[in-house]
Amino acid sequence: MRHDHRPFLLLRAVLAFEDFWVRHFLAPRMDGLGEGHLIRKPWYVQIRGFDVSAGPFFHIVADRARPVEICGWGSPQEHGAVVLGSHCLILPGVRIQSAARIEIGDDCMVAAGAYITDADWHGLYDRTHEGGARAPVVLGKNVWIGEGACVLKGVTIGENSVVGARAVVAEDVPANVVVAGNPARVVKELDPAEPRKTMGSLFQESPEQVKAQQKYIQHLALAKNSWSRWLRTLLFPRRSD
Secondary structure (H helix, E strand, O other), X not given: OOOOOOOHHHHHHHHHHHHHHHHHHHHHHOOEEOOOOXXXXXXXXXXXXXXXXXXXXOEEEOXXXXXXXXXXXXXXXXXXXXXXXXXXXXXXXXXXXXXXXXXXXXXXXXXXXXXXXXXXXXXXXOOOOXXXXXXXXXXXXXXXXXXOXXXXXXXXXXXXXXXXXXXXXXXXXXXXXXXXXXXXXXXXXXXXXXXXXXXXXXXXXXXXXXXXXHHHHHHHHHOOXXXXXXXXXXXXXXXXX
């Protein structure tokens, strides 16, 4: 479809159901979930294990074909932890698995299919020992992980840096650079003095004000949509739809 033909009331009903699902099924599995969060299709989001928390305006977009998984693996006595900052964006197919600690800073974006882990999960010689070697992972503020990239144990990525699509990051990345390849290497340096517009710049108001603005924009975009036209586009779609 080229256009969103859903009636405004239908969209509001879907968003209300998603909010209910998050509060009823996801939030109880987390140690903290900040205000203003937006989790689309939360029934395709898997939160497992221990010590998973996220800051204000945390966003996830999941999909049936590409669910999102965030896991703090281990036992009550010894386990991993995943700490996600404010204004983070997680896209479909992302997996974040921790046996030690993974910290993702404010304004970070993790593109579809990316994988972040702080453990090997099995030993080189003893394949029966779960967990294997492990070391914390830290993503600084405003880091962008490209589609299908892999960030491995013990890695620290400096603020504002970009990891290219399909890159494999096995060593630390300095701030304000672009890395790419397998293993990832610096391919470009970014100007630290250049002004940046981050995810956080979209959410300067309170969560209530942001929701009100979003509702107003949605109403402007969908107010003229009718139930009959929406049903027609589902059953008898046209190229112009």
